Amino acid sequence: MSAGRFALLIATGHYENQALRQLRSPARDAEGLADVLRDPAIGGFEVSTVVDRRHHEVARAIEHFFLDRGRDDLLLLHVSSHGVKNDDGDLYFAATDTDRRLLASTAVSAEFLRTQMDRCRARSVVLLLDCCYSGAFLRGTKGDTDVHVKDELAGHGRVVLTATNRTEYAWEGERLDALDPEPSRFTGAVIKGLRSGEADRNGDGLISALDLYEYVYDELRAAQVRQRPQMWAQVERQVVVARSVTAARRPVIPPQTDGEPPRGAPDAPPPPAPRPRSLLDRMTELTEELSGLACMADNQGRAQFALVLAEHLGRAVDLRGVRLREDVAVMVRAALSTDGGERALLGVIRVFEGPAVADRVRHLLDRDGVVPPGERTATDRPPQGPRPRFDEVRAASPGPAENGDYRGATQLLLRLTDAVCRLPSLEDPQGRVLFASILGEQLGRPVDLRGVRLREDAVALVRAALNVPDGEQVLVDVIRVIDGEDMAADVERSIQPVP
Known part of the structure; x- marks a missing residue:
């Protein structure tokens, strides 16, 4: 089954509850974004739109959108609406019938959206949130305050782009005439970058999610709007959102797979001739x-x-x-x-x-x-001679090319990180935080983790141990307590120099 490209655009600008200010841009945003995403020369997406619908209709559309997708499909979801929160700080997306006092039963929660994304088989999902989380409505703004979008929505295989950080406003443009609304600043920049091809920052003919983010960021900064888009990504391959219309030849959008791209495609550009590189x-x-x-x-x-x-x-x-x-x-x-x-x-x-x-x-x-x-x-390279402590070789070494012992310490960091990543106790963020707490008590120094990515946290744990005398043995002892003798022995073997 071939990979597909699917987009769902959710736009809510009209609200029954007077506590939610009417928005002029969402419907216009959805229309403009749908045009460029649907264009076979640009996005090539199969696009669906949900404009000014009640919360149960929005939730149903989201659940249906993520249902029965293939592993190599690329999914893009755009949400333009008010972002509101409950007293616990949980994020909700407002629908036309949303009551701010009854968010759980009249709005679509970020938790619901994350659950649908978690259940989806597609390994590449792009989420564009044109909502803000500021404390009060100002003229030309939309949103609510203090929502941790990254914590709630970021995850493996996802790219999340938001119109603002959690304390800024999402500006809707400058025109006040409701009969001729402007796009929002964020979505307007997305549309412009895709339609013009200007978002192709490296000139390779393809617009990746990173290209798009950097273009939008620079556009809003040039417009001198107090709005900084944010991006979080956890992907293992480039996510291509669109082709660039300015490319000399129409490039092939690579499939979202781990394998090599298909060879011999009729419109694939020839490999560049080798040239000296500066x-x-x-x-x-x-x-x-x-x-x-x-x-x-x-x-x-x-x-x-x-x-x-x-x-x-x-x-x-x-x-x-x-x-x-x-x-x-x-x-x-x-x-x-x-x-x-x-x-x-x-x-x-x-x-x-x-x-x-x-x-x-x-x-x-x-x-x-x-x-x-x-x-x-x-x-x-295997380390030569006795292994010095990591902090000692760091202080003594002027650089990696001049000190073989330092390279040995680097190799140890790599082996231990690989081994620690296999520990069952570190599979989830809460387990890693608990492990760090116990390890810190035994090392006599705090071990701070972010709890976002397994490998990043494993590096922090290993570095903390290697920078304390005999800390690697303390690390093994903590593993023995939490994960058992077999896992401790496995990590202990990784400490020994490679023969």
Whole structure:
């Protein structure tokens, strides 16, 4: 069964409850977005719209949309309405019959939407939320306050783009004439970027979810609107939203599969001729690749990655934590300007994302002769001699290329992270937080986890243990308590040097 591309656009601008202000833009948003998504030269989606419907109709449409989908289907859901919350801070999407006093029975909860996404077989879901969560309605705004969209809706295989952060307004434009409404700022920028092809930031003829986010972010900033779109992603492959109409040749949208793209497609562009690549070319290519990694999806994840990379490079890597691509470019630049930094970068990617992703990045480095095919990187080599403590080699080493012991410590970090990721107790965020609490008590220092991604949390646990004298044995002892002797023995074996 071939992969399909399906979109559902939910727009609610008219409300029976006077406590919910009427919105001018949602219907116009749905109409404009449907046009570009449905266009076979741009989105190629099969599009359905639900405009100004009651809550049970909206819920039914959502459940039906996620039902009976294939693993390789790409699903896009756009919601434009008021975002409201109950006294506990739970997020709801308002429908025409929503009563703010009776949200549980008259609105569509974020929890309901997440459940439908969890049950869906499709591995690629893009969620666009044109709602805001500010505390009061102002002229030209919509929304309610203090909702943790990431916690409620982000998940594996998903890309979530929101019109604002949780304390800002979602602006509807400037025109007050209800007979000629403008699109909202957020959706208007989405439509413009797709329709014009300007959202194709790297000129490859395809508009990924990341391309679209960066374009919308820059558009709203240029408009000087106090509104910062947010993006969270947890995907293992590029999610292509549309083709660019400005491309010289119409590219083939790759299927959302883990395998290789079909060979010999009639309209597939020929492979580019090899050419010498400048440092700027390498920076561009690496930045593009790393920007799609799950560990780069939010500020905290990038900060954790930069901290470990800095330890491997033997130099500071300072991020602003404002824009994804800017932060990634800083890390790539630091790696490329440090002797042996490419190998260090590859090693850190392997620690955070695993060998499959690291091998993909390795191919980019192979082209430059940095990591020749068949040669193992610094992090792949077995350590030589006694293993120093991680904090000791970090302090002593001026860089990864000059200290074999440091490479050995890096290899240990990788082996232990792989082993810890297999622990049953770390399968869910609550289990990882409990484990960190017990480990911190035994190490005599707090171990802070974000509880978002398993591998990221595992890196934090292992680093905390390796930076304390005999901490690796404490780690094994805690595993023995929580996961049993067999799992403890498995992790203990990973501490031993590779022969």
